[in-house]
Amino acid sequence: MAVVAGLVWWQWPTIDNEDSRTDVVLLTDQFMTSAEQPVTYRIHEDGRSLIWDSGATSWCDAAQAVRKVAHDVDPAAIVLSFGTATGCDATAVADAVRAADGHRVVVVSQPGGSGVEAAAGQAGATVIDPTRFIGDQPVATSMPCQWWDTCTADGTVPVRAADGALTPEGADRVGRMIVAELP
Numbered sequence: 001m002a003v004v005a006g007l008v009w010w011q012w013p014t015i016d017n018e019d020s021r022t023d024v025v026l027l028t029d030q031f032m033t034s035a036e037q038p039v040t041y042r043i044h045e046d047g048r049s050l051i052w053d054s055g056a057t058s059w060c061d062a063a064q065a066v067r068k069v070a071h072d073v074d075p076a077a078i079v080l081s082f083g084t085a086t087g088c089d090a091t092a093v094a095d096a097v098r099a100a101d102g103h104r105v106v107v108v109s110q111p112g113g114s115g116v117e118a119a120a121g122q123a124g125a126t127v128i129d130p131t132r133f134i135g136d137q138p139v140a141t142s143m144p145c146q147w148w149d150t151c152t153a154d155g156t157v158p159v160r161a162a163d164g165a166l167t168p169e170g171a172d173r174v175g176r177m178i179v180a181e182l183p
Contacts, residue, residue: 053069133177
């Protein structure tokens with residue numbers, strides 16, 4: 001009987017269809033989506049399912065997209081990351097967090113941004129500032145190695161291109177920070 005109970009417990013997510021639930025939805029702009037593969041691998045490596053959603057392009061339209069994701073997908077967490085768009089302010093950021101309607105929200109601030117992400121923390125989101133691992137403005141193209149990196153001969157790792165886009169190594173670093181904050 002104990003064996004049967006153990007087998008049912010082990011298979012319960014499949015029996016109850018809980019394994020079909022999406023763990024993480026990422027709503028981001030070009031900064032994160034340009035390096036989608038390393039972030040996806042890092043989150044999958046942690047055993048989580050995810051969806052990249054293109055329903056919003058800035059903080060201005062993030063609240064509407066978050067409402068739709070929270071209702072339609074019902075993920076365990078929603079990750080938001082947008083550069084500052086003209087016409088958006090801290091109110092738009094707070095509205096996006098509140099639109100999650102109780103879902104866990106993680107906000108990844110972008111280097112060189114205006115700091116409106118602080119409103120996300122005040123609204124109840126977890127705010128990640130990746131600048132210690134990917135640098136700040138002006139664009140830092142390489143950073144000192146961390147224990148998990150494959151380093152260059154000078155002890156650095158390329159984290160961003162000259163235009164500010166994340167390299168695969170930089171995206172891996174951001175992905176690690178996201179995973180560390182997921183429920």
